[in-house]
Amino acid sequence: MANPYDVKRTDTETSLAVRGSLDINTAPQLAEEIDKIIAFKPKKVTVDLGGLDLIDSSGVAALVKLYKGVRSGGGTVAMTGARDQPLAIFKLLRMDKVFNL
Amino acid sequence: MSALAAPIRLSVPGTLRYRAIAVRLVAEAARLVSGSVRQDPKDTLANDVRDPFDTAVVSAFAEIYNNVAIHAYQRRDGGVIEVAITPADRELIIELTDHGAPFDIDGVAPLPSELDEESLPEGGMGIHIAKTMLDEMTYEPGPPNLWRLRKVLPAIEAVSNGRS
Numbered sequence: 001m002a003n004p005y006d007v008k009r010t011d012t013e014t015s016l017a018v019r020g021s022l023d024i025n026t027a028p029q030l031a032e033e034i035d036k037i038i039a040f041k042p043k044k045v046t047v048d049l050g051g052l053d054l055i056d057s058s059g060v061a062a063l064v065k066l067y068k069g070v071r072s073g074g075g076t077v078a079m080t081g082a083r084d085q086p087l088a089i090f091k092l093l094r095m096d097k098v099f100n101l
Numbered sequence: 102m103s104a105l106a107a108p109i110r111l112s113v114p115g116t117l118r119y120r121a122i123a124v125r126l127v128a129e130a131a132r133l134v135s136g137s138v139r140q141d142p143k144d145t146l147a148n149d150v151r152d153p154f155d156t157a158v159v160s161a162f163a164e165i166y167n168n169v170a171i172h173a174y175q176r177r178d179g180g181v182i183e184v185a186i187t188p189a190d191r192e193l194i195i196e197l198t199d200h201g202a203p204f205d206i207d208g209v210a211p212l213p214s215e216l217d218e219e220s221l222p223e224g225g226m227g228i229h230i231a232k233t234m235l236d237e238m239t240y241e242p243g244p245p246n247l248w249r250l251r252k253v254l255p256a257i258e259a260v261s262n263g264r265s
Contacts, residue, residue, distance in 0.1 A: 023120075024117055057226035057227040064223050093230070
């Protein structure tokens with residue numbers, strides 16, 4: 001199964017692009033990468049959700065883990081590009097305001 | 102389409118490996134009711150879920166499928182999930198039947214009333230998503246355990262899709 005994400009790192013910033021379906025089958029792969037990102041203690045993480053077609057609660061949990069982990073390390077997280085079904089899920093869970101989507 | 106078409110039936114092994122097959126079938130059944138069209142009709146493998154009705158149905162079904170595979174069958178092989186989808190003119194009814202362990206739906210905690218950085222949940226969202234997305238969701242513990250999901254096409258959406 002192809003990775004549902006791409007990661008690019010600089011000394012201060014990490015960019016994560018999530019694509020396809022982030023669900024109970026694919027989220028564990030992303031969660032492993034999220035652990036690495038959090039351990040790196042980046043000052044800024046940008047998450048591009050423009051390529052994300054579908055998400056479920058497991059996918060949401062992975063992104064919440066990223067958000068909390070980076071914030072607790074003193075960094076910021078900017079999520080952009082959520083649309084269609086994923087945006088509907090974030091709105092339903094009232095996370096759109098927390099994530100500023 | 103008649104008001105009460107015969108159910109579309111799918112029987113899959115009750116593991117997450119077969120989830121995508123079931124979700125894809127449900128997405129196509131939702132299109133029968135919503136009248137939505139694919140962005141690219143030639144790309145039938147794309148996860149093309151944009152219509153609000155389709156979004157609600159697919160999101161809810163996916164969460165309940167997850168629940169059955171994880172809680173009823175505890176991620177083990179050997180179980181079966183039977184899916185019966187009944188499309189009608191302006192609603193879709195989906196029943197999932199399994200023979201695994203009953204789920205304690207009353208034990209599901211509600212989401213925090215005020216959501217902020219501290220209270221962002223990292224689990225326990227699936228049932229909430231399904232219930233909120235649907236017009237009706239019932240669960241009858243067994244075995245067999247029966248989930249019944251019902252979504253009605255909003256009148257305004259029926260008109261915009263030419264189904265008035």
